[in-house]
Amino acid sequence: MDLADAAVKASESRGNASSSRRGALGIAALGGLVALPAVGRLFRLADALAAPSKSQDVRILQLVLQVEYTQVAFYEEALQNASLKGELRTFARTALAHERAHLAAVTSALGASAGARPRFDFGASVRSPQAFTRTAISLEDLAIAGYNGQATNLTPGTLATAATIVSVEARHAAWVRTIAGEDPAPEAVDQPITAAQAAAGLRKIGLRH
Amino acid sequence: MHEATSREIDELLHAVDRDGAILETRTLAEAPVSRARLLGLALAGTGTALLAHVGPANAAPPLAASDIAILNYALVLEYLQSSFYTEAERSGALTGKTAEAARVVGAVERAHVTAFLKLLGSNAVKRPLFDFQGTTEQQKPFLKTAVAFEDLAVAAYKGQAPKLKSKPVLAAAVGIHSVEARHAAWMRELFGITPAVNAFDQPASREKIERVVASTHFIVARPRTTRKRKPKYTG
Numbered sequence: 205m206d207l208a209d210a211a212v213k214a215s216e217s218r219g220n221a222s223s224s225r226r227g228a229l230g231i232a233a234l235g236g237l238v239a240l241p242a243v244g245r246l247f248r249l250a251d252a253l254a255a256p257s258k259s260q261d262v263r264i265l266q267l268v269l270q271v272e273y274t275q276v277a278f279y280e281e282a283l284q285n286a287s288l289k290g291e292l293r294t295f296a297r298t299a300l301a302h303e304r305a306h307l308a309a310v311t312s313a314l315g316a317s318a319g320a321r322p323r324f325d326f327g328a329s330v331r332s333p334q335a336f337t338r339t340a341i342s343l344e345d346l347a348i349a350g351y352n353g354q355a356t357n358l359t360p361g362t363l364a365t366a367a368t369i370v371s372v373e374a375r376h377a378a379w380v381r382t383i384a385g386e387d388p389a390p391e392a393v394d395q396p397i398t399a400a401q402a403a404a405g406l407r408k409i410g411l412r413h
Numbered sequence: 414m415h416e417a418t419s420r421e422i423d424e425l426l427h428a429v430d431r432d433g434a435i436l437e438t439r440t441l442a443e444a445p446v447s448r449a450r451l452l453g454l455a456l457a458g459t460g461t462a463l464l465a466h467v468g469p470a471n472a473a474p475p476l477a478a479s480d481i482a483i484l485n486y487a488l489v490l491e492y493l494q495s496s497f498y499t500e501a502e503r504s505g506a507l508t509g510k511t512a513e514a515a516r517v518v519g520a521v522e523r524a525h526v527t528a529f530l531k532l533l534g535s536n537a538v539k540r541p542l543f544d545f546q547g548t549t550e551q552q553k554p555f556l557k558t559a560v561a562f563e564d565l566a567v568a569a570y571k572g573q574a575p576k577l578k579s580k581p582v583l584a585a586a587v588g589i590h591s592v593e594a595r596h597a598a599w600m601r602e603l604f605g606i607t608p609a610v611n612a613f614d615q616p617a618s619r620e621k622i623e624r625v626v627a628s629t630h631f632i633v634a635r636p637r638t639t640r641k642r643k644p645k646y647t648g
Binding site for chain 1: 517518521524525528567571574575576580583584585587588589590591592593594595596597598599602607608609611612613614615616
């Protein structure tokens with residue numbers, strides 16, 4: 205299943221009837237060529253990549269998968285252990301539902317080459333509302349920068365679907381920033397990061413293997 | 414100037430799926446944009462890292478006519494937003510966090526306009542004349558319209574990004590796209606509605622966006638290209 209199909213399926217299963225199929229990729233057939241993801245591999249995902257291709261899309265989706273796994277695990281653990289209340293809890297619950305849908309879409313798109321859920325150690329960041337808020341801002345900002353950093357490396361079809369995800373991450377980032385009393389949109393243009401920077405950022409937040 | 418009715422603004426919010434007259438803002442130009450102009454993005458202070466990120470500057474080819482058309486379309490949306498926020502700020506009608514948001518977002522939208530003008534040079538369409546129908550003069554209509562504009566901008570950039578041929582322009586466009594999404598969430602929060610509704614934000618075609626914009630009657634005069642055409646026959 206390609207990412208566009210998977211995104212539609214994931215959103216339809218959550219009653220998002222406005223979704224429609226866009227930009228078929230057919231990357232599922234290529235998925236088997238790619239080894240299981242590992243953070244070490246992500247570090248080696250070159251920043252000066254080749255021209256966009258379906259096989260390169262798959263490699264980039266491995267990175268995206270790690271981002272979405274991290275977000276899902278982070279919100280799950282925080283909802284259990286961080287004593288989130290009020291709007292912060294609403295935010296975490298909403299973001300978790302969205303990240304689960306993203307994860308389902310990316311997992312389906314990768315098919316057999318989607319790796320199992322990694323282990324995480326979020327430490328103190330899932331144990332108090334204040335620490336949760338700080339880390340949520342870092343994680344959402346990282347997701348935006350990570351997606352944006354890969355935009356020019358993706359084929360147009362995969363880019364189209366990735367774009368339906370990244371703006372939702374941006375909405376999350378702005379939302380949690382407003383709750384924290386921080387500027388929701390501090391830059392005129394969101395700056396991208398490389399795959400290696402994204403992987404390093406995920407590790408810092410708590411991704412383990 | 415009449416105050417926009419709630420119904421009119423509701424239509425704006427939901428009109429992405431409606432039919433209507435198509436706004437004529439298509440002013441294509443074929444002249445290539447030089448690397449110097451492309452780097453105008455950097456000069457505008459919004460894209461330095463982006464341009465550095467996507468590759469060596471000397472690899473930047475002239476912009477394709479299709480990219481110029483997309484950039485002009487984006488420019489009209491940025492004109493719309495920047496004029497809207499600037500007018501709202503000047504009206505003095507906004508208070509508290511909303512006034513602060515309008516000031517910050519307005520400055521960013523103006524930076525986007527500046528960046529696109531530098532990028533497009535003489536290929537840029539002119540700023541149209543706007544009549545915001547009173548929405549800049551009261552806090553609630555302002556916020557409702559701001560939400561609509563920002564959600565529209567997100568859908569518009571999302572619809573065009575995969576069509577862009579120039580990598581530096583694509584890199585800048587996606588960086589702007591996510592900023593518009595941040596703005597959308599911010600305005601939604603201030604308006605008291607959920608900042609992030611769906612797991613996936615859907616794109617909208619240029620035709621849809623232009624129908625929505627036309628339906629607002631906010632644009633009262635159509636933009637033209639600033640490029641001076643050479644007389645076909647001289648002497």
